[in-house]
Amino acid sequence: xxxxxxxxxGGIGLWAPGASDWHAFRDIAAAGAAPGESARPLAxxxxxxERRRAPESVLLAAAVAxxxxxxxxxxxATLPCVFASAHGDxxxxxxxxxxxATAPRELSPTKFHNSVHNxxxxxxxxxxxxxxxxxxxxxxxxAFGAGLLEAATxxxxxxxxxxxASYDIAGTGPLGSMTTTTGPFAVAxxxxxxxxxxxxxxxxxxxxxxxxxxPMGDAWLDGLSASNPSARAVPLMRALALxxxxxxxxxxxxxxxxxxDIGVAA
Amino acid sequence: MPHLMTPLAISAxxxxxxxxxxxxxxxxxxxxxxxxxxxxxxSTAPLDxxxxxxxGVEDEPLPPELAEWDCRNNxxxxxxxxxxxxxxxxxxxxxxxxxxxxxVLLGTSTASIGATEEGYxxxxxxxxxxxxxxxxxxxxxxxxxxxAAAFELDGPCLTVATACSSSAKVFANAERMxxxxxxxxxxxxxxxxxxxxxxxxxxxxxxxxxxPCRPFDAxxxxxxxxxxxxxxxxxRIEAAKDAPLLIGYGEASDAHHMSTPxxxxxxxxxxLRDALxxxxxxxxxxxxxxxxxxxxxxxxxxEAALVARTFPATTRASSTKGFTGHTLGAAGVLExxxxxxxxxxxxxxxxxxxxxxDPLCGPQMAWRxxxxxxxxxxxxxxxxxxxxxCLAFARAEQRA
Numbered sequence: 055x056x057x058x059x060x061x062x063x064g065g066i067g068l069w070a071p072g073a074s075d076w077h078a079f080r081d082i083a084a085a086g087a088a089p090g091e092s093a094r095p096l097a098x099x100x101x102x103x104e105r106r107r108a109p110e111s112v113l114l115a116a117a118v119a120x121x122x123x124x125x126x127x128x129x130x131a132t133l134p135c136v137f138a139s140a141h142g143d144x145x146x147x148x149x150x151x152x153x154x155a156t157a158p159r160e161l162s163p164t165k166f167h168n169s170v171h172n173x174x175x176x177x178x179x180x181x182x183x184x185x186x187x188x189x190x191x192x193x194x195x196x197a198f199g200a201g202l203l204e205a206a207t208x209x210x211x212x213x214x215x216x217x218x219a220s221y222d223i224a225g226t227g228p229l230g231s232m233t234t235t236t237g238p239f240a241v242a243x244x245x246x247x248x249x250x251x252x253x254x255x256x257x258x259x260x261x262x263x264x265x266x267x268x269p270m271g272d273a274w275l276d277g278l279s280a281s282n283p284s285a286r287a288v289p290l291m292r293a294l295a296l297x298x299x300x301x302x303x304x305x306x307x308x309x310x311x312x313x314x315d316i317g318v319a320a
Numbered sequence: 321m322p323h324l325m326t327p328l329a330i331s332a333x334x335x336x337x338x339x340x341x342x343x344x345x346x347x348x349x350x351x352x353x354x355x356x357x358x359x360x361x362x363s364t365a366p367l368d369x370x371x372x373x374x375x376g377v378e379d380e381p382l383p384p385e386l387a388e389w390d391c392r393n394n395x396x397x398x399x400x401x402x403x404x405x406x407x408x409x410x411x412x413x414x415x416x417x418x419x420x421x422x423x424v425l426l427g428t429s430t431a432s433i434g435a436t437e438e439g440y441x442x443x444x445x446x447x448x449x450x451x452x453x454x455x456x457x458x459x460x461x462x463x464x465x466x467x468a469a470a471f472e473l474d475g476p477c478l479t480v481a482t483a484c485s486s487s488a489k490v491f492a493n494a495e496r497m498x499x500x501x502x503x504x505x506x507x508x509x510x511x512x513x514x515x516x517x518x519x520x521x522x523x524x525x526x527x528x529x530x531x532p533c534r535p536f537d538a539x540x541x542x543x544x545x546x547x548x549x550x551x552x553x554x555x556r557i558e559a560a561k562d563a564p565l566l567i568g569y570g571e572a573s574d575a576h577h578m579s580t581p582x583x584x585x586x587x588x589x590x591x592l593r594d595a596l597x598x599x600x601x602x603x604x605x606x607x608x609x610x611x612x613x614x615x616x617x618x619x620x621x622x623e624a625a626l627v628a629r630t631f632p633a634t635t636r637a638s639s640t641k642g643f644t645g646h647t648l649g650a651a652g653v654l655e656x657x658x659x660x661x662x663x664x665x666x667x668x669x670x671x672x673x674x675x676x677x678d679p680l681c682g683p684q685m686a687w688r689x690x691x692x693x694x695x696x697x698x699x700x701x702x703x704x705x706x707x708x709x710c711l712a713f714a715r716a717e718q719r720a
Contacts, residue, residue, distance in 0.1 A: 058500065154441075167704060170481070184573055187492075189480060189571075190481050193477065194465055203502075212496075232448055307476055308469075310420070310477070
C-alpha cells in the first residue's frame with residue numbers, strides 16, 4: 055500500500071534541556087555524547103528587543119524554527135508555517151488565571167496578547183516578513199503528531215515547503231499539576247513535497263489505534279520523551295539522528311497513530 | 321498561485337449564539353434586524369460593556385457519560401451540536417464512512433479556559449479544586465477532544481487556535497485532508513464562550529466598547545464580546561447533491577503587529593486573493609461579503625478600504641457583529657453559517673449598529689437588510705498575530 059503522505063526533510067531544529075540544537079541532540083542520540091548544560095534558547099530570528107521581552111514559548115519555538123530554516127536554506131518569508139503545542143505558554147496562562155482571580159482589572163495588555171496560542175506564529179511571521187499562511191494548532195498530548203499530520207498534509211496538498219515547529223514549556227502553578235509538563239522541549243522540521251537533494255524521506259500513513267511507545271533504552275531520551283507532549287517527537291528525532299531506514303508509530307490523536315517509514319538516500 | 325479547488329458540499333451546518341439556538345433563530349433575528357447584545361452580567365465583577373450571551377448555558381450540564389468534559393465551553397458546543405439535526409447528521413456520516421474516516425477540526429481561541437479560571441478562583445490549598453481535577457479541560461484541545469469523544473470518532477482530531485480566524489481556517493484543513501484522501505468527511509467549526517480572560521483581556525487593550533458595538537460607524541468605540549458555537553460537515557459533492565458549497569478559501573499573514581492589523585490590510589488582501597483564485601472567481605462574481613467588521617478602529621478602517629477598492633457596488637457587504645458580538649474563535653464558523661443563511665433566505669443581513677457610516681466605506685455596504693439573489697459569497701475572519709482567513713461559498717446550483 056502506498057503511504058498517504060510522503061515528505062522530504064529539508065531542515066531540522068531542536069532544543070531540549072541539555073541539547074541546545076539539533077547537532078547537540080544528534081551527538082547524544084547517535085554518538086553517545088553526554089547531555090550538556092542547559093542554555094537559554096537562542097531565537098536569533100527575533101530582533102534583540104523582542105528577544106529580551108518574548109515569552110519563553112515564543113523564544114523556544116522561534117529558536118528551533120530558525121535552526122530548521124537555516125539548515126534548509128529556504129527563505130522563511132515564503133514558507134507557510136504550522137506551530138503546534140499541547141498547552142501553549144503555560145506560564146502566561148498561569149499568570150492570567152491568577153491575576154483574573156485576584157485583580158482582573160490589573161491584567162497586563164502585553165501578557166494578554168502574548169497569551170494567544172498563535173503568539174509564536176505571530177512573532178515568527180512578523181520577524182521573518184512571512185505573508186504565507188500561518189497556523190497554530192493543538193492536539194492535546196498528541197499535539198506533535200497532529201501538527202506533523204497537518205504540516206505534511208499542507209506541504210503535499212499545496213505542493214509547497216512547509217515549516218513545522220512543535221513546542222511546549224514546563225507547567226507552573228495549579229495549571230502545571232494538570233498538564234504534567236515537567237520541562238521545555240521544541241522541535242522543528244522543514245518538510246518538502248519533493249526530494250530536491252534531501253537525504254531523508256518520511257512516508258506517513260495514519261493508522262487506527264494508539265500502540266504506545268516502546269522505551270528507547272536510554273534514560274535521557276526516555277526521560278525527555280516523557281517530560282513534554284512535544285517531546286513525543288523524540289523517538290522520531292532519534293531515528294533521524296541515526297540516519298538509517300526505520301519504521302515507527304507516533305500518536306496523532308486519541309485512537310489514531312501515524313505510521314512513519316523513514317527512508318534514507320544511499 | 322494556488323490550484324483551482326474542487327468544491328465541497330456543506331452537507332449540514334448549525335449555529336448557536338446570542339441570537340438563539342439553531343439556524344431558524346438566526347434567520348428570524350437577521351430578517352427582523354433584531355440583535356442579541358445585552359448589558360454585561362457575566363463574571364463576579366462585570367465590566368461596564370455589552371455582551372452576546374447564550375441564554376441558559378449554565379443550567380444545562382453535559383450528560384453523565386460526558387461529565388469529564390463538563391464546562392461552559394463544552395456545554396455551549398453540546399447545545400449547538402443538538403440543533404438542526406446536526407448530531408444525527410454526524411452519526412449518519414459515521415455510519416456511512418466509519419469513525420476513522422471523519423476528522424474533527426475545530427477552532428477556538430480560549431477553549432475551556434473559563435474552567436481553569438474558575439479553578440484559580442477557588443483553589444484548594446493552592447491546588448486545583450477536586451471537581452476540576454480534569455486535565456482534559458485545562459488545554460486548548462478540550463473542545464475538539466470532547467467532540468471526538470462525544471461522537472466516538474477516531475480520525476484526525478485537530479484544534480486550530482489562531483485567535484479570531486480559528487474556526488474559518490478549519491475549512492481549509494478539511495479541504496486539504498479530503499482532497500488527499502486522508503478522510504471522507506470532516507466536522508469543522510468551533511466554540512468560544514464568555515470568560516474573564518477575553519473580557520478583561522480585550523478591556524486591558526482598550527478595545528471593548530461601553531455601548532453595543534457599531535461596526536463601520538464613524539463614531540465606533542470598540543468591540544462587544546460574544547459567545548457562540550457553530551459546526552458544519554464537509555464532504556465530497558457527490559455525497560450531498562443539494563447542499564451549499566465551499567468553493568474556496570484563503571489564508572495569509574500580516575507580518576506586521578501582534579494586536580494591530582497591517583495598515584494597508586496586506587494579509588487580508590492576500591487571503592482574499594487566495595480565496596478568489598482557489599474558487600476561480602473575480603471580485604465582480606461576489607454577491608455578498610460577511611465582513612470581519614469588529615467595530616475596532618483599526619480593523620474596520622483597513623477592511624472598509626479593502627472592500628471599497630476591490631469590489632464593484634453590486635457586491636453587497638455587511639458585518640453581523642452588531643447582532644452577535646465578536647465571538648472570537650467561533651466567529652469564522654458563526655459567520656460562515658450566517659453567510660449560508662443569507663444565501664438560503666435571499667437576504668443580505670443589515671450592518672446592525674451603525675448609524676453614521678465611516679466615510680472610508682464604499683457603496684458596497686448594506687446598512688439595512690436587502691433582498692438579494694446571493695449565488696456566491698465570502699466571509700472574512702482576521703485574528704491577532706496578523707492571521708487572516710477568507711472563505712468562499714456558493715449555492716448548490718452553482719456547481720459545474
